[in-house]
Amino acid sequence: xxxxxxxxxxxxxxxxxxxxxxxxxxxxxxxxxxxxxxxxxxxxxxxxxxxxxxxxxxxxxxxxxxxxxxxxxxxxxxxxxxxxxxxxxxxxxxxxxxxxxxxxxxxxxxxxxxxxxxxxxxxxxxxxxxxxxxxxxxxxxxxxxxxxxxxxxxxxxxxxxxxxxxxxxxxxxxxxxxxxxxxxxxxxxxxxxxxxxxxxxxxxxxxxxxxxxxxxxxxxxxxxxxxxxxxxxxxxxxxxxxxxxxxxxxxxxxxxxxxxxxxxxxxxxxxxxxxxxxxxxxxxxxxxxxxxxxxxxxxxxxxxxxxxxxxxxxxxxxxxxxxxxxxxxxxxxxxxxxxxxxxxxxxxxxxxxxxxxxxxxxxxxxxxxxxxxxxxxxxxxxxxxxxxxxxxxxxxxxxxxxxxxxxxxxxxxxxxxxxxxxxxxxxxxxxxxxxxxxxxxxxxxxxxxxxxxxxxxxxxxxxxxxxxxxxxxxx
Ligand code: HEM
Numbered sequence: 001x002x003x004x005x006x007x008x009x010x011x012x013x014x015x016x017x018x019x020x021x022x023x024x025x026x027x028x029x030x031x032x033x034x035x036x037x038x039x040x041x042x043x044x045x046x047x048x049x050x051x052x053x054x055x056x057x058x059x060x061x062x063x064x065x066x067x068x069x070x071x072x073x074x075x076x077x078x079x080x081x082x083x084x085x086x087x088x089x090x091x092x093x094x095x096x097x098x099x100x101x102x103x104x105x106x107x108x109x110x111x112x113x114x115x116x117x118x119x120x121x122x123x124x125x126x127x128x129x130x131x132x133x134x135x136x137x138x139x140x141x142x143x144x145x146x147x148x149x150x151x152x153x154x155x156x157x158x159x160x161x162x163x164x165x166x167x168x169x170x171x172x173x174x175x176x177x178x179x180x181x182x183x184x185x186x187x188x189x190x191x192x193x194x195x196x197x198x199x200x201x202x203x204x205x206x207x208x209x210x211x212x213x214x215x216x217x218x219x220x221x222x223x224x225x226x227x228x229x230x231x232x233x234x235x236x237x238x239x240x241x242x243x244x245x246x247x248x249x250x251x252x253x254x255x256x257x258x259x260x261x262x263x264x265x266x267x268x269x270x271x272x273x274x275x276x277x278x279x280x281x282x283x284x285x286x287x288x289x290x291x292x293x294x295x296x297x298x299x300x301x302x303x304x305x306x307x308x309x310x311x312x313x314x315x316x317x318x319x320x321x322x323x324x325x326x327x328x329x330x331x332x333x334x335x336x337x338x339x340x341x342x343x344x345x346x347x348x349x350x351x352x353x354x355x356x357x358x359x360x361x362x363x364x365x366x367x368x369x370x371x372x373x374x375x376x377x378x379x380x381x382x383x384x385x386x387x388x389x390x391x392x393x394x395x396x397x398x399x400x401x402x403x404x405x406x407x408x409x410x411x412x413x414x415x416x417x418x419x420x421x422x423x424x425x426x427x428x429x430x431x432x433x434x435x436x437x438x439x440x441x442x443x444x445x446x447x448x449x450x451x452x453x454x455x456x457x458x459x460x461x462x463x464x465x466x467x468x469x470x471x472x473x474x475x
Contacts, residue, residue, distance in 0.1 A: 010317040010324035017059060017329050018086075022052040025060065031409045034307065038062055038337035047321035048331075053411055054097055054204060056086070059323070059331040060308070064341035066321050067333040071366040076315050077331070079109050079368060083313035085328025097204035098411065100212040106252040108310060108368065118253070119371060121245075125237035126373035129183065136232055140183065144381055147178040148388035153430040161427070164399065167419040168270055175385055176266040180258060183377075185226055185233025194218060198263050203410030219258065220251030260370070265378050267305035267415035268296065268362075269385045274405075274419060275299040276386070277398050287390070292383035300362030301343070307336035307414035309364060335361035336414060395424040 010016075030037045041049040047063025061067050070077045081102050086092055092099060102109065107118035128136040151171055159165065173195055180186065200211035222235060224247045230236040234257070238250055245253070272295060275283040280302060286294035311332055314325045325331060338361055363370040370378065390396075398405070399420045406417040 008317070010326050014324035016326055017050055017057050020050045020057065022050045022057045024055075025051040025053055025058075026409060026411060031407050032403070034336060034414065035340060038334065038340060042337070042340075045322070048323045048325070050323075053332075056092065056096060056098075058311070059320075059325055059329060060337070061320070061331050061333045062337035063321055064338040067335065067338040067361065068365060069320065070312050070331055070333045071309070071361075071364060071368070074111065074367050076318055077312035078111055078315050079115070079310070079312060080111050081105075081109055081311075081313070083315065083328060084311070084330055085313075085326075086330070088328070095209070097206060097208040100209040101201045102311065104212065104216065104252050104255060106249075106256045108256055115367065121238060121242040122253075122257075122371055123373060124241040125234055126371065126377065128232075128237065129234065130373040130376045140179075140377075141380060141384070143182050144175075144179060144384040145388055147175055148385055149392075149430045151175055152389070152392045152425070155423075156425055156430070161425040162423065164420065164422055167273055167421055168266075168416060169418060171389065172266045172269040172273075172385065175269070176262045176381070179265075179381060180261050183234050183261065184222060184254060184258070185231045185235050186222055187225065194258075195262050195266075198259050199408070199413075202259065202263060202412045203408055215258070216251055216255050219254040220247050222254060223247040223250035257374075260374065260378070263413065263415070264305050265381050267413060268300070268378065268382045270416050270419055271303045271305055271414070272296055272299040272382055272386050273389065274398075274416065275302055276390070277396060277419075277421070278402055287386070292387050293379060295386065296379055296382050297360060297362075301339055301360040303414055304335040304339060304360065304362040305413060305415060306362070306364070308332050308334045308411050309361075310368075310412075332411070335364075392426055392430060393423055394426050395422075397422050 025037070027037075041051065041060065042062050047061070047066045049060050049062060050057055051060045052058075061070055081087060084092075087099075107115060107122065110118055128134045129140050131137040132141060148171075151174055155165055155170055165171070173192065177192065177195060194215060197211035197215040199205075201208050201215065205211070223239075223245075226233065226235040227239055227247065230239065235250070235254060238253065239245060272283070275298070276287055276295070280298070283295055283298045283302070286292075286298055309332065311330050314327050314329045314331065316327050318325050320331070342359055363375050399422055400406075405419070408415050408417055
């Protein structure tokens, strides 16, 4: 494996990142076909390429072995933003749109013991939801299926058993918002605006700073709310696992978890639906064989929702691929580019043993990879959402050709703004009645029911209150 070789100092002749001409990564070509851009960068520079991210030079790591090296070698590749030389020297533009998210100090941006302690807290707080035999785990599983059914029933009630829908605005986004509300123990008024603020932060829009501030404030209020009124939810269990957490720190942790739960998991749902709809044969085969876990692995391989992972900072000068990365340089490991290696090189020795779809980097790798309980939860949500969806429809067709799908523009997430489809439901679709699965000891309480109904009313407004994006794009 072509791993990095630690070296005391980079040779004087090797050009520093700041001195290289860089091409901007985020262009309309990148939005439309990032694969072609990764390929061109690879041909020009090899497995590590200098690129410009909104005016700031960054090493983009494209090769699978090099991405694995960066993800796994914690002592060389740091997460703490204070290692970033450009920032430490005050050379980052203060309004650089991607900075807002990186300045929120939470588990993702911690190293070593501080990071391990934060992961133990997460593990303990997420654990009960991971286990289908625990009341919390059982209830969450039942809730995801119920929410999926409710959303299809709403669609049938409002639009009819055949028509047009935007699977983003009318299925994946409200579904994940409902799951977040339930898992985090949120008051009902958390809404789509919060999801949009998380998008703005991740995509580095011009209002990323204020959007990050609003979302953080909302999660800090939630932390204070659950400290005063603990329940059977993730927020309360975080406090149980680490009573020392301040409202502000817990708010920051919830904020980051909400990014993954809402935005990333929602994208994974949409990307998986898309892979099935556009006829990805292997994804379809695994779906019809009932292997939903394999369906998700295949969709993640074809299109990982976290396309480019969080920045890492070099602790020392180091050779990576064909370049010298200097201490304090920033690198962004690209799962999407590395997956091209996996798909291209097949059974090559580069990918350890026989290639399996599980070699995908959709969950990351190394010490900061998606925690096992979160992975299980994410997988459960995606498989239930996708499985339930196809149970209800006899026909679903995208209304836009593949090359006209509207992708979000940003460095981290490869996700659709909307997925407009024409659909026909099986029969008249599920009814909007109380078909909730019950189990006497864990049946949702009256207040949980009221909460769900209140949320559904709000979602109805959100989903149908005005011209939908799908109608705008249905042509
Ligand atoms: C299908 C859904 C999901 C995908 C594809 C996904 C993907 C990822 C990836 C790629 C990373 C590593 C990022 C990096 O190293 O830069 C990560 C980390 C993380 N994910 Fe997930 N995730 C998903 C669902 C979830 C859910 C549901 C939660 C929580 C409820 C969650 C919580 C986290 C946390 C806390 C981290 C940070 C771990 C650390 O820094 O130690 N994820 N996830």
